[in-house]
Amino acid sequence: MRSWRRSNLPFSKPPITRCNILISQNYPILHVVVPLIAAPLMVLLRHGGFAWLLAAVASWSSLAVSAALLAEVAGGGVISYAIGSWAPPWGIEYRIDSVNAFLLVLVSLIASVVVIYCRESVEAEVAPEQHYLFYTMYVLCLAGLLGIAATGDGFNLFVFLEISSLSSYVLIALGRDRRALVASYQYLIMGTIGATFIVIGVGLLFLMTGTLNLADMAARLREVTDTRPILAALAFLTVGISLKLALFPLHLWLPNAYAYAPSAVTAFLAATATKVSLYVLLRFYYSVFGESAVFIAHPTSDILLVLSLAAMFIASTVAIFQDNIKRLFAYSSVAQIGYITLGVSFDSLTGLTAAIVHLFNHALTKGAIFLLLGGIALRLGAVRFQDIGGIARVMPLTSFGIVLAGLSLIGVPGTVGFVSKWYLVLAAIESGAWWLALLIVLSSLLAVIYVWRFVEAAYFQVPSASVSRLREAPLSMLVPAWLMVAACLYFGLDASLTLSGASQAAAELLPGSR
Amino acid sequence: MASLLAHPGLILIAGAFLLVWLRGGARSAVALAAPMAAVVLAWNVPEGVAVQAHFLDFELALFATDKLSRLFAIIFALMAFGGALFALNQKSPLELPAALLYAGAAIGVAFAGDLVTVFVFWELMAIGSALVVWSAGRTAYAASLRYMMIHLLGGVLLMAGIAGHVAEFGSIAFERMTLDSPSHWLILAGFLINAGAPPLSAWLPDAYPEASWSGTVFLSAFTTKTAVYVLLRGFPGTELLVYVGLFMIFYGIVYALLENDMRRILAYSIVNQVGFMVTGVGIGTEMALNGAAAHAFTHIIYKALLLMSAGSVLLMTGRRKCTDLGGLFQSMPLTAACGIIGALSISSFPLTSGFVSKSMISQAAVDLNLFYVWIALAAASAGVFLHAGIKFPWFVFFQKDSGLRPPEPPLNMRVAMIFFSVLCIGLGVAPGALYELLPYAVDYVPYTGAHVVAQLQLLLFSGLAFFVMLDYLRRTLTITLDVDWLYRRLGPAVCGVAARALARMFAALASAAPARIMDIVSALRRHHGPEGVLARTWPTGSMALWVMVLLLVYLLLYYL
Structure with missing residues (x-):
C-alpha cells in the first residue's frame, strides 16, 4: 500500500500507531465495536423499543467517532491501529486514511438518520415480535459495513463482508411482501458467490505474498506482478466485488431485494451497501494491486467502461417501464452505480474524484427517495404507479421531496447530481472522449423520463377515493427524509466540503497525479 | 449580495x-x-x-x-x-x-x-x-x-x-x-x-x-x-448563421402559408422572424448586430400583440382554425384593429416598429455587398406580408362572415393590446429611443424617401398577389407535416416494426435451432411482455451463469 511505503521513507510522517487504553485512542475500532456489542444485548433483552434505542445510540456514537476520525486524517495523515497490540503485518491492523474516513462518516451518517426513521416505519412493516431482531440485524449490518471500510486486513475484510451480507439477507427477508423471501434468497445465493470469489481472490493473494495485511501485500506484490495466480486473484476479486456492488450485468439481485425489503432497509442498503463495495474495489485496485497492474497492463478500463455505459442506458431504460416505484428507483440505482464505475474507468484524478463524490451524492439522493417512498408505503401500503395517482394533494411534503431528489438524479444545477455529472463530464473530456461526455449527459434524459412518470402520477392525476383519505407521513419519518433532501440541495450549492473530501481521497489513491 | x-x-x-x-x-x-x-x-x-x-x-x-x-x-x-x-x-x-x-x-x-x-x-x-x-x-x-x-x-x-x-x-x-x-459546436x-x-x-x-x-x-x-x-x-459574425437564418425565414413562410390554425400561422412566423435575427447575427457587422437586437426588441412586442388578438379570438369564440372564423371585425373592432397594427408591424410597414428594425439587417447585407442575402431578405419581407401581414387578419377578421358575433374581450386584455399597439406605433414613429438602447452607436436613418417608397411598393405588390391568388390560399381543413412527424409518428412506428421483426427473428431462431437454444429463446420470448427481458426477475441459476461468464471474460483478457 502506498501510504505504507511512504511511512518507510526517511522524511515522511510515520503512521500514528495506537495500542493505548484511552478511549479516544481506540476510536479506529470503537465505531465497529459499539454496534457489534449492541447486537447481542438486543437479542438477550428481546424488547423492540429498547432495541431501537440501543440501535440509535450505537449509530450515533459511530457517527461521532467517525467524524472525529475524519477530522484527524483530514490533513492527509494515516492512523494505524493494531488490534490487541499485535503489530501489523502479523496482527490485524485498522487503517484510517482520508479515503475510508470519508466513507465511515457517510455510512454512519446514513445509519443515524435512518434509525430515527425506523421507529415508525418498522412498527408498520415488521411484525412486533421481530422488532428486536430487526434492530439486531441493523446494527450488525452497520458494524459489518464500517468494519469493511476500516480494516486493513484482507481476511478481516471478508469476515465483515459476510457479517454485513448475512444481516442484510435477514433484513430483506423481513419485508412484508412474500416476494421478499425469494428476493432475499436470491441475494443470498448471489452474495455468497460474490463473497466466495472475494475469498478466493484474497486466498490467491495470500498464497503468493504470504501476508493478509493489505499494505504489506501491496509491497510484496510488486515482486510477483503478472504471474498467473495474481491475475486470477485480480479477476476473482473484480467479479466478486462487482457482484456486491451490483455492476451491470451482475445487478440482477438488486431490484427485487430493494423493492421488497422494508422501506428503512431499502434506504439504508441503497445508500451504503453498494457504496462500501465500491470502496473495496477502489482499495484493491489502487492500494493493493496498484494502478499500473490493473489499468495500464490490462484492459480493465475498457471492460469497466462498457459495463458502466450498459448500466447507465439499459438499467435506466428498464427503470422507465417499471410499475413498482421502489423497483424503478432500484434500477435507477444500478444506472447510477454505472456513473460511479464510469468515473473509476477513466483512471484519472478527475474521474476518481467524480466517482467518489457521486458515491456520496448518490447515497444522499437515493437515501432520500427511498425514505420518502417509505412514507407512501406506510400510508398507502403500496408504491405502484396505479395506486399513487394524485398523491401530491394529500402528501405534499413527501411528493415534493421525491421530486427534488429526482431532480438531483437527473443532475439539475443546484442539486448534488449536477456536481457529480459535471465532474464526470470533465473527466470524460479530459480523457479526450467527446462522445462519452455526450453520452453521459444524454443518459440523464432517461432519468428525466422516469422521474417524470412519478411527477405525472403524483401531481397530474385525480386522486382515487383511497388516496384522498390519506394523511401526510408522520414527522418522525419526514424529518430524516427531508434532512437528506436538504443535504442534496445544500451540497449541490456548496460542494466545497464534499469535493475537497473526494479529491483528497482520489489523490490518496492515485499518488502519481497529486 | x-x-x-x-x-x-x-x-x-x-x-x-x-x-x-x-x-x-x-x-x-x-x-x-x-x-x-x-x-x-x-x-x-x-x-x-x-x-x-x-x-x-x-x-x-x-x-x-x-x-x-x-x-x-x-x-x-x-x-x-x-x-x-x-x-x-x-x-x-x-x-x-x-x-x-x-x-x-x-x-x-x-x-x-x-x-x-x-x-x-x-x-x-x-x-x-x-x-x-x-x-x-x-x-x-x-x-x-x-x-x-x-x-x-x-x-x-x-x-x-x-x-x-x-x-x-x-x-x-x-x-x-x-x-x-x-465544445463550441455543442454550445452553438x-x-x-x-x-x-x-x-x-x-x-x-x-x-x-x-x-x-x-x-x-x-x-x-x-x-x-x-x-x-x-x-x-x-457567435456574432459566424457565417454559418446566415444560412441557418435564411433557411428559417423561408421555412417559416412556407409552412405559415400552408397552415390553417391561426396560432400555428403565428408560431411559424416566429421561426421566420427569428430567422431574420439569426441572419443578422451571422452577418456580424455592427449594423447587423444592432439590427438583430432591435428586431428582437420590436418583434417581441408585435408578435405578442398578434398573439393577444388571436388569443382574444380564441377565448371569445373557442375556435382556432381559419376555416371556422371570419367576419369578426363587426363585433370585435378593437381586437381587429390591434391585430392589424401587429400585422402591419410584422410586415415592416412604415411608421410601425418592424420598419425601423428589420431594415437595419437588410442594410447591413447591402453594406457588405451580400447581394443574394439581400435579395433573399427582400423576397422574405414580401412573404412575411403574405402570411402574417394579410393572411392572419384577413381570414380571422374579414373574409366570409362566419356568423360569429362574440363581444370584445375583458378590459384588462383590451388595455394590454392597446398598450402594445401604442408601443408598436410609437417605436415606428420615433425610433430614436430604441436606437439609444442598442449595443452599438447607430447612424442609420430609416425614413429616407427611397426606402419608404421601396418598402411600400414591395408590400403593395405582395398584397396584390395575395388577393389575386386568394383562391389558392383559401385554407382547407388540412394538417401540414413537419419534422416532428418523424418523432411523433415515424419513431414509434419504426420501433413497433423493429419489435415485431425481433419477435419474428426469435421465432425463426426457435424453429431452426437445436433444442437447448430453443429452450433459452422460448424462455426469452415468454418474458418478452411489458416487463421486458432485462427487467424481469431472473432465475438464480442464470444470474450465477452471468457471474461465470464475466469471470471467464476477465480471466481471458488478463491472461492474454
Whole structure:
C-alpha cells in the first residue's frame, strides 16, 4: 500500500500507531465495536423499543467517532491501529486514511438518520415480535459495513463482508411482501458467490505474498506482478466485488431485494451497501494491486467502461417501464452505480474524484427517495404507479421531496447530481472522449423520463377515493427524509466540503497525479 | 449580495413563487407589480458585474450588465408586464406563476456573465416554459412532453459544450466564441435548438399553439429571443448563421402559408422572424448586430400583440382554425384593429416598429455587398406580408362572415393590446429611443424617401398577389407535416416494426435451432411482455451463469 511505503521513507510522517487504553485512542475500532456489542444485548433483552434505542445510540456514537476520525486524517495523515497490540503485518491492523474516513462518516451518517426513521416505519412493516431482531440485524449490518471500510486486513475484510451480507439477507427477508423471501434468497445465493470469489481472490493473494495485511501485500506484490495466480486473484476479486456492488450485468439481485425489503432497509442498503463495495474495489485496485497492474497492463478500463455505459442506458431504460416505484428507483440505482464505475474507468484524478463524490451524492439522493417512498408505503401500503395517482394533494411534503431528489438524479444545477455529472463530464473530456461526455449527459434524459412518470402520477392525476383519505407521513419519518433532501440541495450549492473530501481521497489513491 | 435583490430576473422569480399562494386582488397586484419593478430595475441597472458567487471551482458572474443585456432585460420585463396584464383573468392557477418564472429565467440569462449561470437559467427557462404549456390542460399534455424533451436535449448539448469549453480554456466567462473546437459546436447547437433552427424547428409550432390563449403570448417572447441574445453575445459574425437564418425565414413562410390554425400561422412566423435575427447575427457587422437586437426588441412586442388578438379570438369564440372564423371585425373592432397594427408591424410597414428594425439587417447585407442575402431578405419581407401581414387578419377578421358575433374581450386584455399597439406605433414613429438602447452607436436613418417608397411598393405588390391568388390560399381543413412527424409518428412506428421483426427473428431462431437454444429463446420470448427481458426477475441459476461468464471474460483478457 502506498501510504505504507511512504511511512518507510526517511522524511515522511510515520503512521500514528495506537495500542493505548484511552478511549479516544481506540476510536479506529470503537465505531465497529459499539454496534457489534449492541447486537447481542438486543437479542438477550428481546424488547423492540429498547432495541431501537440501543440501535440509535450505537449509530450515533459511530457517527461521532467517525467524524472525529475524519477530522484527524483530514490533513492527509494515516492512523494505524493494531488490534490487541499485535503489530501489523502479523496482527490485524485498522487503517484510517482520508479515503475510508470519508466513507465511515457517510455510512454512519446514513445509519443515524435512518434509525430515527425506523421507529415508525418498522412498527408498520415488521411484525412486533421481530422488532428486536430487526434492530439486531441493523446494527450488525452497520458494524459489518464500517468494519469493511476500516480494516486493513484482507481476511478481516471478508469476515465483515459476510457479517454485513448475512444481516442484510435477514433484513430483506423481513419485508412484508412474500416476494421478499425469494428476493432475499436470491441475494443470498448471489452474495455468497460474490463473497466466495472475494475469498478466493484474497486466498490467491495470500498464497503468493504470504501476508493478509493489505499494505504489506501491496509491497510484496510488486515482486510477483503478472504471474498467473495474481491475475486470477485480480479477476476473482473484480467479479466478486462487482457482484456486491451490483455492476451491470451482475445487478440482477438488486431490484427485487430493494423493492421488497422494508422501506428503512431499502434506504439504508441503497445508500451504503453498494457504496462500501465500491470502496473495496477502489482499495484493491489502487492500494493493493496498484494502478499500473490493473489499468495500464490490462484492459480493465475498457471492460469497466462498457459495463458502466450498459448500466447507465439499459438499467435506466428498464427503470422507465417499471410499475413498482421502489423497483424503478432500484434500477435507477444500478444506472447510477454505472456513473460511479464510469468515473473509476477513466483512471484519472478527475474521474476518481467524480466517482467518489457521486458515491456520496448518490447515497444522499437515493437515501432520500427511498425514505420518502417509505412514507407512501406506510400510508398507502403500496408504491405502484396505479395506486399513487394524485398523491401530491394529500402528501405534499413527501411528493415534493421525491421530486427534488429526482431532480438531483437527473443532475439539475443546484442539486448534488449536477456536481457529480459535471465532474464526470470533465473527466470524460479530459480523457479526450467527446462522445462519452455526450453520452453521459444524454443518459440523464432517461432519468428525466422516469422521474417524470412519478411527477405525472403524483401531481397530474385525480386522486382515487383511497388516496384522498390519506394523511401526510408522520414527522418522525419526514424529518430524516427531508434532512437528506436538504443535504442534496445544500451540497449541490456548496460542494466545497464534499469535493475537497473526494479529491483528497482520489489523490490518496492515485499518488502519481497529486 | 445585496444587489442580488435588485436583479430584475430574481424579482420576477420571487414574484412567481409568491403568486402561487395568492388569490384575487392581491394576486393581480403582485402579477403586475413584479414585472413593473423589473422594468424599472432593468432600466436603471448600472453597467458592470454586480454580483459574484463561488460555485465548484468557479467565480460566477450572476449579475453582469452591458448595453446588450440591458436591452434584452428591458424588453423581457416589459413583455412580462404586458403578458401578465393580458393574462389576469386566466383561470389556470399555474400559468401566471410559471410565466413569471419563465420571464425571470430569461432575464437571468440576459444578465449572466458566465456560461454556468447561463446554463442554470437556461434550464430554469425550459422548466418555466414547459409549465406554461402544461397549464393549458390535458390537450396540451403530449405536446408539452415533446417540448420538454427537445429543450432538455438542448440543455444537455449545452452542458456538454460548456464542460468542454471549461476543460479546454479554463474559463467560464461568456465571451465571443469561434467554431474551432467541438465544445463550441455543442454550445452553438444548444443555442440554436432554442432559436428554433433546423432540423429541430418543429418543436415551436408543435408546442406553442397548444398553450392556453394567454400562454402562447408569453411563449412567443422569451425562449427564441434569449437564443438570439446568446448568439449575439457568443457567435456574432459566424457565417454559418446566415444560412441557418435564411433557411428559417423561408421555412417559416412556407409552412405559415400552408397552415390553417391561426396560432400555428403565428408560431411559424416566429421561426421566420427569428430567422431574420439569426441572419443578422451571422452577418456580424455592427449594423447587423444592432439590427438583430432591435428586431428582437420590436418583434417581441408585435408578435405578442398578434398573439393577444388571436388569443382574444380564441377565448371569445373557442375556435382556432381559419376555416371556422371570419367576419369578426363587426363585433370585435378593437381586437381587429390591434391585430392589424401587429400585422402591419410584422410586415415592416412604415411608421410601425418592424420598419425601423428589420431594415437595419437588410442594410447591413447591402453594406457588405451580400447581394443574394439581400435579395433573399427582400423576397422574405414580401412573404412575411403574405402570411402574417394579410393572411392572419384577413381570414380571422374579414373574409366570409362566419356568423360569429362574440363581444370584445375583458378590459384588462383590451388595455394590454392597446398598450402594445401604442408601443408598436410609437417605436415606428420615433425610433430614436430604441436606437439609444442598442449595443452599438447607430447612424442609420430609416425614413429616407427611397426606402419608404421601396418598402411600400414591395408590400403593395405582395398584397396584390395575395388577393389575386386568394383562391389558392383559401385554407382547407388540412394538417401540414413537419419534422416532428418523424418523432411523433415515424419513431414509434419504426420501433413497433423493429419489435415485431425481433419477435419474428426469435421465432425463426426457435424453429431452426437445436433444442437447448430453443429452450433459452422460448424462455426469452415468454418474458418478452411489458416487463421486458432485462427487467424481469431472473432465475438464480442464470444470474450465477452471468457471474461465470464475466469471470471467464476477465480471466481471458488478463491472461492474454
